[in-house]
Each structure stands twice: as C-alpha cells, then as structure tokens.
Amino acid sequence: MDTQSYLPLQPGVGMEENFLSLDDILLSHEKLPIRTECSFPRLGYLEKSTDAQDIPEGTKMELPLWLSKGLYEKKRRVLSVELPKVYREGWRTVFNADPNVVDLHKMGPYYYGLGSQMLHFDSPENPEIAQTLLQTFIGRFRRNMDSSQNAYNEDTSALVERLDCLEKALFTSGQSGLNGFQSWEKGRASQLTASSLVLNYRKRKMADVPP
Numbered sequence: 001m002d003t004q005s006y007l008p009l010q011p012g013v014g015m016e017e018n019f020l021s022l023d024d025i026l027l028s029h030e031k032l033p034i035r036t037e038c039s040f041p042r043l044g045y046l047e048k049s050t051d052a053q054d055i056p057e058g059t060k061m062e063l064p065l066w067l068s069k070g071l072y073e074k075k076r077r078v079l080s081v082e083l084p085k086v087y088r089e090g091w092r093t094v095f096n097a098d099p100n101v102v103d104l105h106k107m108g109p110y111y112y113g114l115g116s117q118m119l120h121f122d123s124p125e126n127p128e129i130a131q132t133l134l135q136t137f138i139g140r141f142r143r144n145m146d147s148s149q150n151a152y153n154e155d156t157s158a159l160v161e162r163l164d165c166l167e168k169a170l171f172t173s174g175q176s177g178l179n180g181f182q183s184w185e186k187g188r189a190s191q192l193t194a195s196s197l198v199l200n201y202r203k204r205k206m207a208d209v210p211p
Contacts, residue, residue: 148174
C-alpha cells in the first residue's frame with residue numbers, strides 16, 4: 001500500500017492554473033510591479049512605505065499575482081501591471097541570443113509559469129513575450145533532457161540548480177524514465193510503465209472530448 005501522505009499534482013499548462021497544485025499556489029504569490037490608476041480608500045496598510053490611510057492614484061507598489069489578476073480590468077482601469085525585468089526587451093535579447101547561459105532559477109524560479117500568466121494583462125509586448133518563452137523552452141529542452149539521460153546514479157544537484165520549476169519537473173521525469181529503463185534492462189522490473197507526463201496528457205485529452 002502507498003503510504004505517501006501527499007501525491008503531487010502537476011501545475012497548469014500555459015495560462016491555465018491548477019489550484020490544487022503547490023507549484024501553482026506558490027506561483028500565484030509571486031510579486032508584480034503595478035501602478036494604481038485610481039485611489040483605494042482604507043487600503044493604505046497594503047503599502048508598507050507610508051502610514052497613509054488610503055492608496056492614492058499613481059502609486060507604484062508590488063502586489064501578488066493572484067490579487068493583480070483579480071483587480072485588473074481592461075474596461076475599468078483599476079491598475080496597470082508593469083513587466084518584471086526578466087520579460088523586458090533587454091532580457092528578451094539575451095534569451096534569444098543564447099537561452100542556455102541564463103540561470104532561470106535565480107531569475108524565477110517560475111520563469112515559464114509567470115511569463116505565461118503575464119499574457120493575461122493587456123500589453124503590446126505580449127506577442128514578443130510569448131515567442132521568447134517558446135524559443136527559450138525549445139532552446140534549453142534538448143540540453144536539459146540530454147543531461148537527465150546521462151546522469152545515472154549520479155549527484156544531479158549541479159545540473160538542476162539553474163533550472164526553473166518546469167524544467168526541474170521535466171528533468172525528474174527524464175531521470176525516472178532512465179532509472180525505469182535501467183531496472184527493466186537488468187531484469188529488476190516486470191514491465192515498462194508510461195511516464196506521468198504522458199498519462200496526464202491523456203487525461204487532459206479525454207477531458208476535452210465532449211460527452
């Protein structure tokens with residue numbers, strides 16, 4: 001019997017969220033730089049740099065992602081969200097040149113997840129952000145998976161310390177597949193099983209099929 005008290009749930013994909021996933025819960029608390037477009041009466045306690053009772057229009061501050069999304073409206077300008085520096089043009093140029101040189105864990109650690117959530121906010125740079133996220137993932141994917149497949153029974157801490165949470169999950173999945181194959185090859189397992197990523201993908205596909 002499996003005695004594990006908590007079975008980890010996969011985070012949402014792209015702009016979707018899984019509110020039962022610990023990774024998505026932590027992601028929702030990432031701070032975003034915002035500017036208020038109207039006054040907020042009796043909410044001055046949210047701004048730690050002042051003792052004022054209200055938050056005046058034009059105040060620059062940081063709010064968690066979940067609150068920024070809840071307050072953001074395209075028609076009624078309550079607040080505007082500024083891009084975190086890692087998604088701005090200067091860093092996009094670095095990622096487009098060579099994404100493998102960047103320490104995504106230091107920049108994130110939810111680079112892909114937060115970047116996807118930034119697309120909820122109306123910004124003229126959204127197409128460039130989405131393209132950089134995609135190209136960064138593609139540019140780093142092969143190297144990460146090659147590392148996961150060539151580190152059998154080795155200390156992998158140095159290999160994953162520069163990865164963001166999504167890349168770490170993929171690295172762990174690759175390691176699990178490698179260990180399973182090695183066990184099967186040595187006769188220690190009765191059969192090969194499908195990867196958890198494949199199983200979760202099948203579940204999502206089945207959920208999308210109309211009844």
